[in-house]
Amino acid sequence: MPIELLERIKTLPEGYEQEIVDFLESILLKAAQDHRASSSRRIGIAKGELKYPDDIDFCNDEIAELFGVN
Numbered sequence: 001m002p003i004e005l006l007e008r009i010k011t012l013p014e015g016y017e018q019e020i021v022d023f024l025e026s027i028l029l030k031a032a033q034d035h036r037a038s039s040s041r042r043i044g045i046a047k048g049e050l051k052y053p054d055d056i057d058f059c060n061d062e063i064a065e066l067f068g069v070n
Helices: 002-010 017-039 060-066
Strands: none
Touching: none
16 A cells, blocks of 8 residues: 555645645644543543442541541
């Protein structure tokens, strides 16, 4: 495919080179952004995977005492 692309670019009239460069740069930028977006951590990725008590705050007073807050 790269050779086919080069051959097609060679058939363009003069003056379109910068448009081709700009278009290629925009494609590369979009590809880089897509890659970063797909590889970054998403909020909620572990939803439903972790188990915790229904009343997760049940011992807040005890913890506060341990730290000398109360």
